[in-house]
Amino acid sequence: MTGSTILPQSQQHYLVITALGTDRPGIVNTITRHVSSCGCNIEDSRLAMLGEEFTLIMLLSGSWNAITLIESTLPLKGAELDLLIVMKRTNANEQQATPNTLWVKVDVQDSPHLIERFTDLFDSQEMNIAELASKTQPALGDNPPRLNIQITAHGPAGWPVEQIEDTFHQLCTELKAQGSISIVNHPQNQEKDGVI
Structure with missing residues (x-):
């Protein structure tokens, strides 16, 4: 988890991002550093290498301002890194009874x-x-x-x-x-x- 402020869950906003592009050293660190600089927390993440491409999927949480900031700046960062970026707002996963x-x-x-x-x-x-x-x-x-x-x-x-x-x-x-x-x-x- 990154960021400095922990909000009550009712005030948290959530965003799923997917980044797809050619793998190269430092690219994951660049993305996670950008997420932190926007004030978002990484709630969950997955990374996979598929052929010569890498895919990074993250669930981010943060204030409305933090999520809006990442939505507006991550596409530019993705363009700099030659990444395809997809983002979608979501809600906290309600824990359903799965015994x-x-x-x-x-x-x-x-x-x-x-x-x-x-x-x-x-x-x-x-x-x-x-x-x-x-x-x-x-x-x-x-x-x-x-x-x-x-x-x-x-x-x-x-x-x-x-x-x-x-x-x-x-x-x-x-x-x-x-x-x-x-x-x-x-x-x-x-x-x-x-x-x-």
């Missing part, structure tokens, strides 16, 4: 539609996908490319834990994937783990 959290990791031989198969699985169980990361590992010698997937999802109370575990294991078996699943039931603080 069940699920993490899965999958390692599988790469082929089309694999990520879709797993997102379909969570959608069919009425789960909200909170985070998804995937990375293709290139072929090594005679070994074909591998795909690594990590997903975090949330489910409501009364959610059938055994059903999602069984469905996940069946999908991994069908795809000849190595998969692990970890489920935390927050109210009872009970954790279940399974690896296939």
Whole structure:
């Protein structure tokens, strides 16, 4: 978190920014320094390298003046750095009741539609996908490319834990994937783990 003033949440304003451009040394520091100079706090951030491009996503908070200042100055800073900048105002994320959290990791031989198969699985169980990361590992010698997937999802109370575990294991078996699943039931603080 950056900035010097902490406002009550009711007085905070929020902005999501995405910066996309060619990676080079110092570029992330330049952006974060500019955010700080405008008086904004970095609430959350993600950075990823995609090909030769980097993407930085940040959730900023601050007073109305601080958010307005970053909205008016960041496009100019982006132009100096040859970055594509996208910004959108948002609200604080209301903490909804999500008593069940699920993490899965999958390692599988790469082929089309694999990520879709797993997102379909969570959608069919009425789960909200909170985070998804995937990375293709290139072929090594005679070994074909591998795909690594990590997903975090949330489910409501009364959610059938055994059903999602069984469905996940069946999908991994069908795809000849190595998969692990970890489920935390927050109210009872009970954790279940399974690896296939």
